[in-house]
Amino acid sequence: MLDRVVHRTDLSALIDELARTRRIVGPVKHEDRFFYEAVDRAGRLDLDFTYCVYSPKAQLLPPKETLLTFDRTTGNFTCHPLYDERPTVLAGVHPCDLHAIKLLDHVFGAEHADEQYLSRRRHMFLIGIDCPHPCTAGVFCRDMHAHVADSGFDLMCYPLERDQAGRTVRYGVQVGTTAGQEAILYGRVGTPPTPEAEQHLARYQAEKDRAFPKAIPVDSAGLPGLLAKSYDSLLWEATARRCYSCGSCNLVCPTCYCFDIHDDGALGGNGGERVREWDGCQLRGFAEVAGPHNFRPKPGSRLRHRVFRKGKWILERTGLPGCVGCARCDRACTARISLVDMYKQLAEEV
Amino acid sequence: MKPRIAIFSLTGCEGCSLAILELEDQLLAVLDAVEIVNFREGMTERAWDIDIGFVDGAVSTPGDEAEIRHYRESCKVLVAIGACACLGGINTLKNHQLAAEYRGYVYGERAAWFPTTAARPIAAVVKVDYELPGCPMVKEEFLRFVKHLLAGRQFRLPDYAVCVECKKRGNPCLYDRGVVCLGPMTRAGCDAICPTYGSKCEACRGIVSPEALAAAALNLRDQYHVPQEEVLAGLRLYGAYQEEKLP
Numbered sequence: 001m002l003d004r005v006v007h008r009t010d011l012s013a014l015i016d017e018l019a020r021t022r023r024i025v026g027p028v029k030h031e032d033r034f035f036y037e038a039v040d041r042a043g044r045l046d047l048d049f050t051y052c053v054y055s056p057k058a059q060l061l062p063p064k065e066t067l068l069t070f071d072r073t074t075g076n077f078t079c080h081p082l083y084d085e086r087p088t089v090l091a092g093v094h095p096c097d098l099h100a101i102k103l104l105d106h107v108f109g110a111e112h113a114d115e116q117y118l119s120r121r122r123h124m125f126l127i128g129i130d131c132p133h134p135c136t137a138g139v140f141c142r143d144m145h146a147h148v149a150d151s152g153f154d155l156m157c158y159p160l161e162r163d164q165a166g167r168t169v170r171y172g173v174q175v176g177t178t179a180g181q182e183a184i185l186y187g188r189v190g191t192p193p194t195p196e197a198e199q200h201l202a203r204y205q206a207e208k209d210r211a212f213p214k215a216i217p218v219d220s221a222g223l224p225g226l227l228a229k230s231y232d233s234l235l236w237e238a239t240a241r242r243c244y245s246c247g248s249c250n251l252v253c254p255t256c257y258c259f260d261i262h263d264d265g266a267l268g269g270n271g272g273e274r275v276r277e278w279d280g281c282q283l284r285g286f287a288e289v290a291g292p293h294n295f296r297p298k299p300g301s302r303l304r305h306r307v308f309r310k311g312k313w314i315l316e317r318t319g320l321p322g323c324v325g326c327a328r329c330d331r332a333c334t335a336r337i338s339l340v341d342m343y344k345q346l347a348e349e350v
Numbered sequence: 351m352k353p354r355i356a357i358f359s360l361t362g363c364e365g366c367s368l369a370i371l372e373l374e375d376q377l378l379a380v381l382d383a384v385e386i387v388n389f390r391e392g393m394t395e396r397a398w399d400i401d402i403g404f405v406d407g408a409v410s411t412p413g414d415e416a417e418i419r420h421y422r423e424s425c426k427v428l429v430a431i432g433a434c435a436c437l438g439g440i441n442t443l444k445n446h447q448l449a450a451e452y453r454g455y456v457y458g459e460r461a462a463w464f465p466t467t468a469a470r471p472i473a474a475v476v477k478v479d480y481e482l483p484g485c486p487m488v489k490e491e492f493l494r495f496v497k498h499l500l501a502g503r504q505f506r507l508p509d510y511a512v513c514v515e516c517k518k519r520g521n522p523c524l525y526d527r528g529v530v531c532l533g534p535m536t537r538a539g540c541d542a543i544c545p546t547y548g549s550k551c552e553a554c555r556g557i558v559s560p561e562a563l564a565a566a567a568l569n570l571r572d573q574y575h576v577p578q579e580e581v582l583a584g585l586r587l588y589g590a591y592q593e594e595k596l597p
């Protein structure tokens with residue numbers, strides 16, 4: 001169901017209107033690749049982007065952030081939490097990443113209220129952009145049922161019409177929240193959807209359905225079963241011989257939310273700050289505890305852990321997919337260790 | 351009592367001790383917290399009862415060897431700073447050539463006046479308590495080290511690869527452009543400075559783990575078809591790897 005039909009310039013105008021009180025973050029092209037970046041006006045965004053090398057996770061959970069500052073100079077311990085309260089419009093989020101944000105919302109909102117995350121999230125206006133076809137080779141979003149999203153956005157834009165150069169000229173817009181509804185009303189852009197536009201959307205969706213192939217032998221519902229049979233597979237050790245334990249797969253992943261917290265003291269020793277930084281289960285020190293004891297000292301056990309989190313455990317615990325099939329991990333791995341390849345091999349083994 | 355600090359240099363460019371002076375706005379705070387009693391780059395007086403001695407440069411001559419033993423005896427805590435002191439550094443390039451050859455082209459006719467040995471990291475000669483690697487040493491890491499020591503906290507080097515810092519900075523990966531970067535096998539701590547400025551990592555902070563080295567040997571051969579001599583030459587630049595064969 002569409003709520004509005006807008007021209008590409010209308011969408012830009014709408015984002016600029018929202019940006020009167022917000023920062024804009026969205027896909028910007030550098031050479032041949034796209035990155036989420038803060039810009040001063042919507043015209044700098046490229047909403048016909050393929051995929052962003054890094055996921056939008058960093059906009060909600062930055063790689064490094066100060067959670068609080070503390071001081072004990074006066075003898076009285078004082079401590080000030082810091083919250084990022086900058087209103088932001090995050091424009092240009094594909095369905096896979098919208099699903100990933102839903103998982104982050106669950107983890108940092110429902111399971112445990114993380115005030116720093118929630119502050120960013122509350123101040124964020126999300127504009128989704130649907131993908132008419134797979135953004136690049138190797139993705140398996142379809143198999144993870146993450147190539148379409150019917151919620152998790154303020155506005156969702158379907159690229160209904162393109163010009164000769166391949167740029168989208170007309171979007172069908174779906175409203176997801178009251179904030180989205182208000183933006184459409186006050187932005188005064190576009191036209192109400194006609195029956196013809198609805199037909200256009202139906203055609204678009206049918207074409208999209210044909211454009212997305214299945215990429216792995218089982219889908220998200222079948223993965224837990226496949227993995228349950230694969231815990232003792234020799235694949236983990238064999239594949240992990242190539243693994244550097246560099247954590248790139250974790251850090252680029254939109255659903256990896258693990259972090260570490262440490263205190264940085266000032267030189268005098270009386271004050272400092274508490275800092276949170278991204279962590280990842282592929283890193284050697286991740287499962288190290290006092291003792292020192294490491295629960296997963298070998299790359300093979302770490303690799304298996306990651307895959308089980310992505311394909312089985314998160315889904316079972318939260319009901320939400322732990323992986324959205326964006327294949328950023330596969331692309332980031334300089335050892336060319338690939339989830340898609342591992343799933344295919346495991347399916348052959350069982 | 352403020353800890354008594356010394357800074358020494360063996361064979362190297364002394365860039366690492368200079369990096370301490372480059373701490374700029376933090377330098378005064380450091381100087382406030384410690385007492386520097388022996389530092390050729392920054393002072394003329396020299397004392398020998400030292401709490402913490404920082405040493406840059408490799409052990410590359412018989413003279414270096416005598417000096418490092420003296421430093422070890424004079425310092426309660428001995429800290430190797432920089433690639434030269436931690437890995438042997440650039441100096442180790444000579445270890446893979448004939449002595450007569452490199453001595454000839456470096457010292458010419460007077461080669462006999464300058465005895466040299468194979469270049470070694472300090473830890474090959476005396477016990478080293480801490481290492482702060484990198485070419486040059488990372489001054490932010492030095493600062494973190496000093497803070498930890500003063501606060502009585504345990505200091506540890508990052509035990510993960512440069513890629514972690516590279517990814518946190520949101521850099522595009524050099525592998526996407528066909529450049530074989532040594533980041534995945536190299537110890538982090540430099541904040542991925544080379545890839546951030548578009549150059550591949552050359553492992554000046556050393557290899558992060560035996561597993562990563564073993565993985566590198568497999569990947570560079572099977573996935574990227576880099577000849578083994580080239581891989582070895584790359585890892586030898588800063589002395590990160592001294593052996594003749596990869597695992």
Ligand code: SF4
Pocket residue numbers: 050051094095096097131133134135136139140141142146147148325326327
């Ligand atoms: S992985 Fe799928 S949903 Fe995500 S951007 Fe690519 S095509 Fe779109």
Ligand code: SF4
Pocket residue numbers: 242243244245246247248249250282332333334335336337
């Ligand atoms: S990116 Fe590849 S090499 Fe690095 S930890 Fe992940 S699987 Fe291992």
Ligand code: SF4
Pocket residue numbers: 249252253254255256310322323324325326327328329330339
């Ligand atoms: S595990 Fe890989 S494919 Fe799945 S969401 Fe993370 S980066 Fe994307």
Ligand code: SF4
Pocket residue numbers: 361362363364365366406407431432433434435439440484485486487
């Ligand atoms: S490690 Fe590099 S900067 Fe430090 S002394 Fe050696 S050559 Fe100079």
Ligand code: SF4
Pocket residue numbers: 248334512513514516517521522523524525531532533534542545551
């Ligand atoms: S550029 Fe180098 S350090 Fe950065 S992610 Fe790629 S391989 Fe790792």
